[in-house]
Amino acid sequence: MEGVDKEKVQRIVYEMSKGSQYFKNEERKEAFFREKIENMRARCAKLKPADLAHYQTVADKIILELEATRDLSRIWVHVDMDAFYAAVETLSDPSLKGKPMAVGGMSMISTANYEARRFGVRAAMPGFIARKLCPELIFVPTDFKKYTYYSDLTRKVFEKYDPNFVAASLDEAYLDVTEVCKERGTTGEEIARELRAGVHDETGGLTCSAGVAPNRLLAKVCSDINKPNGQFILPNDRMAVMTFISSLPVRKIGGIGKVTEHILRDALGISTCEEILQKSSYICALFSHSSADFFLSVGLAIGGTDTPQVRSRRSISNERTFSATGDEAFLFCKLADIAEMLSTDLQKEGLRGRTLTLKLKTASFEVRTRAVTSQKNICSTEDIMKHASKLLKAELPVSLRLIGLRLSHFDEEKVGAPSDPTQKTLTDYMLSGDALRKNMGDQSSLDLDSTDHCMMHGEETYLSKDGHQTSSCDYRDPLDENHLSNLDDSKSTSGNFEEKEEIYESTSNANAEKVCVVKGMLMVILLDTEKVITQLHKY
Protein backbone atom coordinates (compact mmCIF):
# COMPACT_ATOMS: atom_id res chain seq x y z
CA MET A 1 0.00 0.00 0.00
CA GLU A 2 1.34 3.37 -0.95
CA GLY A 3 1.95 6.08 1.56
CA VAL A 4 2.98 3.69 4.29
CA ASP A 5 6.31 4.32 5.94
CA LYS A 6 7.29 0.67 6.03
CA GLU A 7 10.48 1.20 7.96
CA LYS A 8 8.75 3.18 10.65
CA VAL A 9 6.02 0.57 10.94
CA GLN A 10 8.57 -2.20 11.20
CA ARG A 11 10.50 -0.35 13.84
CA ILE A 12 7.42 0.25 15.97
CA VAL A 13 6.26 -3.34 15.65
CA TYR A 14 9.72 -4.49 16.67
CA GLU A 15 9.90 -2.09 19.61
CA MET A 16 6.53 -3.23 20.89
CA SER A 17 7.32 -6.89 20.45
CA LYS A 18 10.91 -7.39 21.51
CA GLY A 19 11.48 -9.05 24.81
CA SER A 20 7.98 -10.52 24.95
CA GLN A 21 7.40 -14.25 25.27
CA TYR A 22 5.70 -14.14 21.91
CA PHE A 23 8.74 -12.58 20.31
CA LYS A 24 11.13 -15.05 21.92
CA ASN A 25 9.07 -17.89 20.52
CA GLU A 26 9.15 -16.33 17.08
CA GLU A 27 12.93 -16.16 17.32
CA ARG A 28 13.08 -19.79 18.39
CA LYS A 29 10.94 -20.81 15.43
CA GLU A 30 13.08 -18.78 13.06
CA ALA A 31 16.28 -20.39 14.25
CA PHE A 32 14.73 -23.81 13.69
CA PHE A 33 13.62 -22.71 10.30
CA ARG A 34 17.02 -21.38 9.22
CA GLU A 35 18.46 -24.76 10.03
CA LYS A 36 15.91 -26.37 7.78
CA ILE A 37 16.88 -24.10 4.93
CA GLU A 38 20.55 -24.83 5.51
CA ASN A 39 19.80 -28.55 5.24
CA MET A 40 18.09 -28.01 1.95
CA ARG A 41 20.92 -25.94 0.58
CA ALA A 42 23.32 -28.67 1.57
CA ARG A 43 21.23 -31.24 -0.23
CA CYS A 44 21.15 -29.02 -3.29
CA ALA A 45 24.90 -28.67 -3.25
CA LYS A 46 25.32 -32.44 -3.10
CA LEU A 47 23.38 -33.05 -6.28
CA LYS A 48 25.64 -34.27 -9.05
CA PRO A 49 25.10 -33.43 -12.72
CA ALA A 50 23.82 -36.94 -13.27
CA ASP A 51 21.29 -36.54 -10.47
CA LEU A 52 20.10 -33.26 -11.89
CA ALA A 53 19.78 -34.76 -15.34
CA HIS A 54 17.64 -37.50 -13.89
CA TYR A 55 15.39 -35.07 -12.04
CA GLN A 56 15.11 -32.94 -15.13
CA THR A 57 13.60 -35.88 -17.02
CA VAL A 58 11.25 -36.46 -14.10
CA ALA A 59 10.24 -32.80 -14.10
CA ASP A 60 9.77 -32.70 -17.85
CA LYS A 61 7.48 -35.69 -17.67
CA ILE A 62 5.34 -34.12 -14.95
CA ILE A 63 5.20 -30.86 -16.87
CA LEU A 64 3.98 -32.67 -19.97
CA GLU A 65 1.30 -34.45 -18.00
CA LEU A 66 0.18 -31.23 -16.37
CA GLU A 67 0.13 -29.38 -19.66
CA ALA A 68 -2.18 -32.05 -21.02
CA THR A 69 -4.71 -31.24 -18.31
CA ARG A 70 -4.78 -27.53 -19.08
CA ASP A 71 -8.33 -26.37 -19.62
CA LEU A 72 -8.87 -22.86 -20.94
CA SER A 73 -12.57 -23.29 -21.60
CA ARG A 74 -13.93 -22.07 -18.27
CA ILE A 75 -14.37 -18.56 -16.93
CA TRP A 76 -13.96 -18.28 -13.17
CA VAL A 77 -14.59 -15.21 -11.07
CA HIS A 78 -13.16 -14.79 -7.60
CA VAL A 79 -15.05 -12.19 -5.60
CA ASP A 80 -13.42 -10.70 -2.55
CA MET A 81 -15.22 -8.15 -0.38
CA ASP A 82 -13.14 -5.10 0.48
CA ALA A 83 -12.19 -4.86 4.18
CA PHE A 84 -15.41 -6.73 4.80
CA TYR A 85 -15.94 -6.55 8.56
CA ALA A 86 -14.78 -2.94 8.68
CA ALA A 87 -17.01 -2.02 5.75
CA VAL A 88 -20.03 -3.63 7.40
CA GLU A 89 -19.38 -1.79 10.64
CA THR A 90 -19.13 1.49 8.76
CA LEU A 91 -22.40 0.74 7.04
CA SER A 92 -24.17 0.37 10.37
CA ASP A 93 -22.40 3.37 11.88
CA PRO A 94 -21.74 5.96 9.16
CA SER A 95 -19.97 8.22 11.65
CA LEU A 96 -17.00 5.87 11.23
CA LYS A 97 -16.67 6.86 7.60
CA GLY A 98 -13.30 8.34 6.73
CA LYS A 99 -11.79 7.57 10.14
CA PRO A 100 -9.13 4.95 10.79
CA MET A 101 -10.91 1.97 12.29
CA ALA A 102 -10.22 -1.64 13.11
CA VAL A 103 -12.49 -4.54 13.94
CA GLY A 104 -11.17 -6.44 16.93
CA GLY A 105 -9.65 -5.57 20.26
CA MET A 106 -6.43 -4.81 22.08
CA SER A 107 -5.20 -8.35 21.66
CA MET A 108 -5.96 -8.90 18.02
CA ILE A 109 -7.36 -7.12 15.00
CA SER A 110 -9.25 -9.01 12.34
CA THR A 111 -9.72 -6.25 9.77
CA ALA A 112 -8.66 -2.65 9.37
CA ASN A 113 -10.26 -0.17 7.02
CA TYR A 114 -8.17 1.54 4.37
CA GLU A 115 -7.71 4.69 6.42
CA ALA A 116 -6.12 2.61 9.18
CA ARG A 117 -4.01 0.65 6.71
CA ARG A 118 -2.30 3.86 5.74
CA PHE A 119 -0.79 3.82 9.22
CA GLY A 120 0.44 0.28 8.78
CA VAL A 121 -2.42 -1.26 10.74
CA ARG A 122 -3.14 -4.75 9.43
CA ALA A 123 -5.32 -7.78 10.02
CA ALA A 124 -3.76 -10.22 12.48
CA MET A 125 -1.92 -7.41 14.23
CA PRO A 126 -2.38 -7.05 17.99
CA GLY A 127 -4.52 -4.07 18.85
CA PHE A 128 -2.08 -2.49 21.25
CA ILE A 129 0.54 -2.28 18.49
CA ALA A 130 -2.05 -0.91 16.06
CA ARG A 131 -2.89 1.82 18.54
CA LYS A 132 0.77 2.72 18.78
CA LEU A 133 0.91 3.03 14.99
CA CYS A 134 -2.29 5.05 14.90
CA PRO A 135 -3.26 6.60 18.24
CA GLU A 136 -6.65 7.80 16.99
CA LEU A 137 -7.56 4.32 15.77
CA ILE A 138 -11.15 3.41 16.59
CA PHE A 139 -11.74 -0.14 17.76
CA VAL A 140 -15.02 -1.87 16.99
CA PRO A 141 -15.75 -5.29 18.49
CA THR A 142 -16.51 -8.15 16.09
CA ASP A 143 -20.13 -8.94 15.44
CA PHE A 144 -20.47 -12.11 13.42
CA LYS A 145 -24.23 -11.95 13.19
CA LYS A 146 -23.89 -8.73 11.27
CA TYR A 147 -21.23 -10.12 8.93
CA THR A 148 -23.25 -13.25 8.28
CA TYR A 149 -26.28 -11.16 7.43
CA TYR A 150 -24.40 -9.12 4.85
CA SER A 151 -22.58 -12.18 3.59
CA ASP A 152 -25.94 -13.77 2.86
CA LEU A 153 -26.95 -10.69 0.89
CA THR A 154 -23.87 -11.01 -1.29
CA ARG A 155 -24.49 -14.71 -1.79
CA LYS A 156 -27.95 -14.01 -3.12
CA VAL A 157 -26.26 -12.00 -5.84
CA PHE A 158 -23.67 -14.71 -6.52
CA GLU A 159 -26.41 -17.28 -6.93
CA LYS A 160 -27.77 -15.46 -9.95
CA TYR A 161 -24.54 -15.99 -11.85
CA ASP A 162 -23.61 -19.46 -10.61
CA PRO A 163 -26.11 -21.45 -8.55
CA ASN A 164 -23.26 -23.75 -7.55
CA PHE A 165 -20.90 -20.96 -6.55
CA VAL A 166 -18.31 -21.88 -3.94
CA ALA A 167 -18.34 -19.81 -0.78
CA ALA A 168 -14.78 -19.71 0.46
CA SER A 169 -15.52 -17.67 3.58
CA LEU A 170 -17.98 -14.99 4.64
CA ASP A 171 -16.32 -12.52 2.30
CA GLU A 172 -14.98 -14.61 -0.60
CA ALA A 173 -16.52 -16.75 -3.29
CA TYR A 174 -15.65 -18.49 -6.54
CA LEU A 175 -18.12 -18.44 -9.41
CA ASP A 176 -17.99 -20.40 -12.64
CA VAL A 177 -19.63 -17.91 -14.97
CA THR A 178 -18.93 -19.86 -18.18
CA GLU A 179 -22.57 -20.76 -18.69
CA VAL A 180 -24.02 -17.38 -17.91
CA CYS A 181 -21.53 -15.81 -20.32
CA LYS A 182 -22.67 -18.18 -23.07
CA GLU A 183 -26.37 -17.67 -22.38
CA ARG A 184 -26.08 -13.93 -22.47
CA GLY A 185 -23.41 -13.71 -25.11
CA THR A 186 -21.25 -11.58 -22.89
CA THR A 187 -17.78 -11.57 -21.37
CA GLY A 188 -16.46 -12.40 -17.92
CA GLU A 189 -15.47 -8.79 -17.60
CA GLU A 190 -19.05 -7.59 -18.08
CA ILE A 191 -20.39 -10.21 -15.72
CA ALA A 192 -17.90 -9.20 -13.04
CA ARG A 193 -18.82 -5.56 -13.44
CA GLU A 194 -22.54 -6.28 -13.21
CA LEU A 195 -22.06 -8.64 -10.28
CA ARG A 196 -20.06 -6.08 -8.34
CA ALA A 197 -22.70 -3.44 -8.96
CA GLY A 198 -25.30 -5.95 -7.76
CA VAL A 199 -23.41 -6.59 -4.55
CA HIS A 200 -23.06 -2.86 -3.99
CA ASP A 201 -26.79 -2.29 -4.47
CA GLU A 202 -28.07 -5.28 -2.53
CA THR A 203 -25.89 -4.58 0.48
CA GLY A 204 -26.54 -0.88 0.50
CA GLY A 205 -23.01 0.14 -0.31
CA LEU A 206 -20.43 -2.60 0.24
CA THR A 207 -17.73 -2.81 -2.40
CA CYS A 208 -15.85 -5.82 -3.62
CA SER A 209 -13.08 -6.71 -6.00
CA ALA A 210 -13.09 -9.42 -8.61
CA GLY A 211 -10.63 -11.49 -10.56
CA VAL A 212 -11.64 -13.15 -13.83
CA ALA A 213 -9.47 -16.00 -15.10
CA PRO A 214 -9.59 -19.49 -16.64
CA ASN A 215 -9.12 -21.24 -13.29
CA ARG A 216 -9.60 -20.62 -9.59
CA LEU A 217 -5.93 -20.32 -8.73
CA LEU A 218 -5.54 -17.47 -11.19
CA ALA A 219 -8.87 -15.84 -10.40
CA LYS A 220 -7.84 -15.58 -6.77
CA VAL A 221 -4.59 -13.85 -7.67
CA CYS A 222 -6.43 -11.52 -10.06
CA SER A 223 -9.00 -10.34 -7.52
CA ASP A 224 -6.16 -8.85 -5.49
CA ILE A 225 -4.66 -6.78 -8.29
CA ASN A 226 -7.08 -3.86 -8.47
CA LYS A 227 -8.31 -3.98 -4.91
CA PRO A 228 -10.27 -2.19 -3.53
CA ASN A 229 -13.38 -1.82 -5.63
CA GLY A 230 -11.75 -2.99 -8.85
CA GLN A 231 -11.35 -5.97 -11.10
CA PHE A 232 -8.76 -7.60 -13.28
CA ILE A 233 -9.36 -9.87 -16.25
CA LEU A 234 -6.97 -12.53 -17.44
CA PRO A 235 -8.09 -13.77 -20.86
CA ASN A 236 -8.49 -17.45 -21.69
CA ASP A 237 -5.36 -17.50 -23.73
CA ARG A 238 -2.32 -19.62 -22.99
CA MET A 239 0.14 -16.93 -23.95
CA ALA A 240 -1.55 -14.29 -21.79
CA VAL A 241 -1.73 -16.70 -18.87
CA MET A 242 1.95 -17.66 -19.11
CA THR A 243 3.06 -14.05 -19.39
CA PHE A 244 0.98 -13.22 -16.36
CA ILE A 245 2.30 -16.03 -14.17
CA SER A 246 5.94 -15.55 -15.18
CA SER A 247 6.66 -12.38 -13.29
CA LEU A 248 4.33 -13.20 -10.41
CA PRO A 249 6.04 -13.56 -7.01
CA VAL A 250 5.35 -17.05 -5.65
CA ARG A 251 4.00 -15.53 -2.44
CA LYS A 252 0.94 -14.29 -4.34
CA ILE A 253 -0.19 -17.87 -4.91
CA GLY A 254 -2.73 -19.25 -2.48
CA GLY A 255 -1.08 -21.96 -0.43
CA ILE A 256 2.39 -20.47 -0.58
CA GLY A 257 2.83 -18.71 2.72
CA LYS A 258 5.69 -17.02 4.47
CA VAL A 259 7.65 -20.16 5.23
CA THR A 260 7.35 -21.67 1.76
CA GLU A 261 8.26 -18.37 0.22
CA HIS A 262 11.50 -18.26 2.18
CA ILE A 263 12.34 -21.86 1.48
CA LEU A 264 11.91 -21.36 -2.23
CA ARG A 265 13.90 -18.17 -2.20
CA ASP A 266 16.72 -18.95 0.22
CA ALA A 267 17.25 -22.61 -0.62
CA LEU A 268 16.52 -22.59 -4.33
CA GLY A 269 16.74 -18.98 -5.43
CA ILE A 270 13.14 -19.00 -6.59
CA SER A 271 11.13 -15.80 -6.19
CA THR A 272 8.84 -15.76 -9.20
CA CYS A 273 6.63 -18.44 -10.67
CA GLU A 274 8.71 -18.46 -13.82
CA GLU A 275 11.73 -19.56 -11.80
CA ILE A 276 9.84 -22.61 -10.60
CA LEU A 277 9.92 -23.97 -14.12
CA GLN A 278 13.50 -22.88 -14.67
CA LYS A 279 14.58 -24.84 -11.58
CA SER A 280 12.17 -27.70 -12.02
CA SER A 281 14.90 -30.31 -11.59
CA TYR A 282 15.69 -28.95 -8.12
CA ILE A 283 12.02 -28.88 -7.26
CA CYS A 284 11.74 -32.57 -8.10
CA ALA A 285 14.97 -33.42 -6.32
CA LEU A 286 14.05 -31.75 -3.05
CA PHE A 287 10.33 -32.08 -2.63
CA SER A 288 7.86 -34.93 -2.41
CA HIS A 289 6.04 -35.86 -5.56
CA SER A 290 2.88 -34.13 -4.50
CA SER A 291 4.75 -30.98 -3.49
CA ALA A 292 6.65 -30.94 -6.76
CA ASP A 293 3.40 -31.49 -8.60
CA PHE A 294 1.85 -28.52 -6.88
CA PHE A 295 4.81 -26.21 -7.51
CA LEU A 296 5.09 -27.18 -11.15
CA SER A 297 1.39 -26.62 -11.71
CA VAL A 298 1.83 -23.16 -10.22
CA GLY A 299 4.67 -22.51 -12.64
CA LEU A 300 2.37 -23.54 -15.47
CA ALA A 301 -0.53 -21.49 -14.07
CA ILE A 302 -2.73 -24.57 -13.99
CA GLY A 303 -5.46 -24.63 -11.37
CA GLY A 304 -8.87 -26.07 -10.63
CA THR A 305 -11.52 -25.53 -13.28
CA ASP A 306 -14.27 -27.84 -12.02
CA THR A 307 -16.74 -27.11 -9.27
CA PRO A 308 -15.25 -28.99 -6.34
CA GLN A 309 -17.07 -31.79 -4.60
CA VAL A 310 -18.86 -31.01 -1.39
CA ARG A 311 -17.09 -32.72 1.43
CA SER A 312 -18.08 -33.33 4.96
CA ARG A 313 -16.21 -32.02 7.92
CA ARG A 314 -13.22 -33.92 9.25
CA SER A 315 -12.87 -32.47 12.69
CA ILE A 316 -14.46 -30.07 15.12
CA SER A 317 -12.64 -28.15 17.78
CA ASN A 318 -12.80 -25.54 20.47
CA GLU A 319 -9.96 -23.60 22.05
CA ARG A 320 -9.51 -20.62 24.34
CA THR A 321 -6.70 -18.32 25.31
CA PHE A 322 -6.41 -16.96 28.84
CA SER A 323 -3.70 -15.27 30.83
CA ALA A 324 -0.98 -17.81 31.43
CA THR A 325 -1.16 -19.80 34.64
CA GLY A 326 0.10 -23.02 36.15
CA ASP A 327 -2.80 -23.22 38.59
CA GLU A 328 -4.02 -26.76 38.08
CA ALA A 329 -7.52 -26.24 39.38
CA PHE A 330 -7.95 -23.34 37.00
CA LEU A 331 -6.59 -25.34 34.09
CA PHE A 332 -8.97 -28.23 34.74
CA CYS A 333 -11.88 -25.82 35.01
CA LYS A 334 -10.95 -24.37 31.64
CA LEU A 335 -10.64 -27.84 30.22
CA ALA A 336 -14.13 -28.66 31.47
CA ASP A 337 -15.51 -25.49 29.94
CA ILE A 338 -14.01 -26.36 26.59
CA ALA A 339 -15.17 -29.96 26.79
CA GLU A 340 -18.66 -28.71 27.38
CA MET A 341 -18.55 -26.23 24.51
CA LEU A 342 -17.20 -28.93 22.24
CA SER A 343 -19.91 -31.33 23.30
CA THR A 344 -22.54 -28.71 22.58
CA ASP A 345 -21.13 -28.15 19.10
CA LEU A 346 -21.03 -31.90 18.50
CA GLN A 347 -24.67 -32.18 19.45
CA LYS A 348 -25.63 -29.35 17.13
CA GLU A 349 -24.05 -31.20 14.24
CA GLY A 350 -25.05 -34.66 15.41
CA LEU A 351 -21.47 -35.86 15.40
CA ARG A 352 -19.54 -38.44 17.37
CA GLY A 353 -15.88 -39.21 16.98
CA ARG A 354 -13.12 -41.50 18.15
CA THR A 355 -10.00 -39.35 18.28
CA LEU A 356 -9.66 -36.62 20.87
CA THR A 357 -6.77 -34.18 20.60
CA LEU A 358 -5.71 -31.89 23.41
CA LYS A 359 -3.97 -28.74 22.33
CA LEU A 360 -1.86 -26.70 24.71
CA LYS A 361 0.04 -23.49 24.34
CA THR A 362 2.55 -22.89 27.07
CA ALA A 363 3.30 -19.54 28.66
CA SER A 364 6.26 -19.38 26.28
CA PHE A 365 3.99 -19.88 23.25
CA GLU A 366 5.16 -23.39 22.52
CA VAL A 367 2.30 -25.43 21.05
CA ARG A 368 1.81 -29.09 21.95
CA THR A 369 -0.85 -31.57 20.92
CA ARG A 370 -1.65 -34.88 22.59
CA ALA A 371 -4.16 -37.31 21.15
CA VAL A 372 -5.97 -40.52 22.06
CA THR A 373 -8.10 -42.70 19.87
CA SER A 374 -10.67 -44.84 21.60
CA GLN A 375 -12.69 -47.78 20.34
CA LYS A 376 -15.95 -46.13 21.24
CA ASN A 377 -17.32 -42.97 19.68
CA ILE A 378 -17.54 -40.11 22.09
CA CYS A 379 -19.60 -36.93 22.18
CA SER A 380 -20.68 -36.21 25.77
CA THR A 381 -18.90 -33.73 28.02
CA GLU A 382 -18.21 -36.54 30.46
CA ASP A 383 -16.62 -38.83 27.89
CA ILE A 384 -14.57 -35.99 26.50
CA MET A 385 -13.39 -35.03 29.97
CA LYS A 386 -12.55 -38.61 30.84
CA HIS A 387 -9.94 -38.69 28.10
CA ALA A 388 -8.96 -35.03 28.08
CA SER A 389 -8.16 -34.87 31.77
CA LYS A 390 -5.82 -37.84 31.46
CA LEU A 391 -4.04 -36.15 28.61
CA LEU A 392 -3.73 -32.90 30.52
CA LYS A 393 -2.63 -34.60 33.71
CA ALA A 394 0.27 -36.19 31.88
CA GLU A 395 1.57 -32.74 31.00
CA LEU A 396 1.57 -31.32 34.50
CA PRO A 397 3.13 -29.32 35.89
CA VAL A 398 2.93 -26.74 33.13
CA SER A 399 2.07 -23.07 32.75
CA LEU A 400 -0.45 -22.55 29.97
CA ARG A 401 -2.05 -19.71 28.03
CA LEU A 402 -4.32 -21.82 25.84
CA ILE A 403 -6.25 -25.06 26.01
CA GLY A 404 -8.09 -26.63 23.11
CA LEU A 405 -9.90 -29.84 22.28
CA ARG A 406 -10.52 -31.35 18.88
CA LEU A 407 -12.56 -34.39 17.93
CA SER A 408 -12.02 -36.29 14.69
CA HIS A 409 -12.49 -39.74 13.13
CA PHE A 410 -16.21 -39.27 13.02
CA ASP A 411 -18.77 -41.99 13.13
CA GLU A 412 -20.12 -42.76 9.67
CA GLU A 413 -23.77 -42.13 10.39
CA LYS A 414 -24.89 -39.16 12.34
CA VAL A 415 -26.81 -39.58 15.53
CA GLY A 416 -29.91 -37.47 15.99
CA ALA A 417 -28.62 -34.87 13.61
CA PRO A 418 -30.77 -31.80 13.66
CA SER A 419 -30.81 -31.90 9.89
CA ASP A 420 -32.01 -28.50 8.96
CA PRO A 421 -31.91 -28.00 5.22
CA THR A 422 -31.64 -24.26 5.64
CA GLN A 423 -28.27 -24.84 7.21
CA LYS A 424 -26.83 -25.44 3.80
CA THR A 425 -24.15 -22.86 4.25
CA LEU A 426 -22.73 -24.63 7.24
CA THR A 427 -22.79 -28.23 6.22
CA ASP A 428 -23.03 -28.43 2.47
CA TYR A 429 -20.23 -26.02 1.94
CA MET A 430 -17.95 -27.88 4.23
CA LEU A 431 -15.55 -28.79 1.55
CA SER A 432 -11.94 -28.57 1.97
CA GLY A 433 -9.68 -28.38 -0.83
CA ASP A 434 -6.24 -27.22 -0.50
CA ALA A 435 -4.02 -29.48 -2.36
CA LEU A 436 -1.34 -27.58 -0.66
CA ARG A 437 2.03 -29.09 -0.90
CA LYS A 438 3.73 -27.23 1.76
CA ASN A 439 5.80 -29.67 3.66
CA MET A 440 9.00 -28.47 2.41
CA GLY A 441 12.03 -30.45 2.01
CA ASP A 442 11.84 -32.97 4.76
CA GLN A 443 11.20 -35.68 2.31
CA SER A 444 14.12 -37.48 0.83
CA SER A 445 14.48 -37.59 -2.92
CA LEU A 446 14.10 -41.34 -2.67
CA ASP A 447 10.42 -40.71 -2.32
CA LEU A 448 10.24 -40.09 -5.98
CA ASP A 449 10.49 -43.84 -6.37
CA SER A 450 7.20 -44.23 -4.58
CA THR A 451 5.26 -41.80 -6.68
CA ASP A 452 2.03 -43.72 -6.68
CA HIS A 453 2.08 -44.10 -2.99
CA CYS A 454 2.56 -40.39 -2.56
CA MET A 455 -0.25 -39.56 -4.90
CA MET A 456 -2.68 -41.86 -3.17
CA HIS A 457 -1.52 -40.77 0.19
CA GLY A 458 -2.63 -37.22 -0.32
CA GLU A 459 -6.30 -36.80 0.32
CA GLU A 460 -6.67 -34.59 -2.64
CA THR A 461 -4.25 -33.38 -5.20
CA TYR A 462 -5.23 -31.04 -7.92
CA LEU A 463 -5.81 -34.15 -9.97
CA SER A 464 -8.26 -36.69 -8.73
CA LYS A 465 -7.84 -40.34 -9.53
CA ASP A 466 -10.19 -40.23 -12.46
CA GLY A 467 -8.17 -37.47 -13.98
CA HIS A 468 -10.60 -34.67 -13.40
CA GLN A 469 -9.32 -31.61 -11.80
CA THR A 470 -10.56 -31.21 -8.32
CA SER A 471 -10.49 -28.44 -5.86
CA SER A 472 -7.16 -26.82 -5.70
CA CYS A 473 -5.15 -24.66 -3.44
CA ASP A 474 -7.21 -21.64 -4.24
CA TYR A 475 -10.19 -23.14 -2.60
CA ARG A 476 -11.05 -22.12 0.91
CA ASP A 477 -13.10 -23.58 3.60
CA PRO A 478 -16.17 -21.50 4.32
CA LEU A 479 -15.94 -21.95 8.04
CA ASP A 480 -12.45 -20.61 8.11
CA GLU A 481 -13.14 -17.25 9.51
CA ASN A 482 -11.45 -14.85 11.76
CA HIS A 483 -13.33 -15.80 14.84
CA LEU A 484 -11.97 -12.98 16.77
CA SER A 485 -14.99 -12.22 18.80
CA ASN A 486 -15.01 -12.93 22.48
CA LEU A 487 -11.30 -13.02 22.91
CA ASP A 488 -10.66 -9.43 22.88
CA ASP A 489 -8.30 -9.69 25.78
CA SER A 490 -8.25 -11.03 29.26
CA LYS A 491 -11.78 -9.78 29.76
CA SER A 492 -13.44 -12.96 28.63
CA THR A 493 -11.26 -15.18 30.71
CA SER A 494 -11.27 -13.15 33.84
CA GLY A 495 -14.97 -12.72 33.22
CA ASN A 496 -15.49 -16.43 33.37
CA PHE A 497 -13.34 -16.59 36.38
CA GLU A 498 -15.39 -14.16 38.36
CA GLU A 499 -18.60 -15.67 37.20
CA LYS A 500 -17.59 -19.02 38.56
CA GLU A 501 -16.62 -17.67 41.88
CA GLU A 502 -19.98 -16.04 42.15
CA ILE A 503 -21.82 -19.16 41.15
CA TYR A 504 -19.98 -21.21 43.64
CA GLU A 505 -21.07 -18.99 46.47
CA SER A 506 -24.60 -18.58 45.28
CA THR A 507 -26.10 -21.98 44.57
CA SER A 508 -29.42 -20.43 43.63
CA ASN A 509 -27.82 -19.19 40.43
CA ALA A 510 -29.27 -20.81 37.34
CA ASN A 511 -25.83 -21.94 36.29
CA ALA A 512 -25.02 -23.55 39.57
CA GLU A 513 -26.06 -26.98 38.46
CA LYS A 514 -23.78 -26.89 35.49
CA VAL A 515 -20.86 -25.82 37.57
CA CYS A 516 -21.58 -28.43 40.19
CA VAL A 517 -21.77 -31.11 37.57
CA VAL A 518 -18.50 -29.98 36.17
CA LYS A 519 -17.04 -29.82 39.59
CA GLY A 520 -18.40 -33.19 40.52
CA MET A 521 -16.84 -34.64 37.45
CA LEU A 522 -13.59 -32.95 38.17
CA MET A 523 -13.55 -34.30 41.67
CA VAL A 524 -13.90 -37.80 40.36
CA ILE A 525 -11.23 -37.23 37.80
CA LEU A 526 -8.87 -35.51 40.16
CA LEU A 527 -9.49 -37.72 43.12
CA ASP A 528 -5.82 -38.41 43.53
CA THR A 529 -4.84 -34.78 43.33
CA GLU A 530 -5.52 -33.50 46.77
CA LYS A 531 -4.16 -30.06 46.07
CA VAL A 532 -6.44 -29.52 43.12
CA ILE A 533 -9.54 -30.47 45.04
CA THR A 534 -8.82 -28.01 47.77
CA GLN A 535 -8.00 -25.33 45.26
CA LEU A 536 -11.25 -25.97 43.45
CA HIS A 537 -12.97 -23.96 46.13
CA LYS A 538 -11.42 -20.90 44.63
CA TYR A 539 -13.43 -21.41 41.48
Add this chain to the structure above:
DNA sequence: GCGGATCAC
Protein backbone atom coordinates in the same frame (compact mmCIF):
# COMPACT_ATOMS: atom_id res chain seq x y z
C1' DG B 1 -2.39 -43.32 14.56
C1' DC B 2 0.40 -39.31 16.68
C1' DG B 3 2.81 -34.85 16.79
C1' DG B 4 4.74 -30.92 14.66
C1' DA B 5 4.25 -27.51 11.04
C1' DT B 6 2.11 -24.76 7.60
C1' DC B 7 -1.66 -22.24 5.54
C1' DA B 8 -5.94 -19.64 4.98
C1' DC B 9 -9.24 -16.56 6.63
Add this chain to the structure above:
DNA sequence: TATGGTGATCCGC
Protein backbone atom coordinates in the same frame (compact mmCIF):
# COMPACT_ATOMS: atom_id res chain seq x y z
C1' DT C 1 -1.43 -5.41 30.38
C1' DA C 2 -1.70 -7.20 25.85
C1' DT C 3 -0.07 -11.60 19.76
C1' DG C 4 -6.88 -15.48 18.07
C1' DG C 5 -9.94 -19.53 16.66
C1' DT C 6 -11.36 -23.22 13.32
C1' DG C 7 -10.33 -26.48 10.00
C1' DA C 8 -7.40 -28.93 6.84
C1' DT C 9 -3.27 -31.30 5.14
C1' DC C 10 1.33 -33.39 4.90
C1' DC C 11 5.35 -35.65 6.55
C1' DG C 12 8.14 -38.53 9.38
C1' DC C 13 7.66 -41.48 12.55
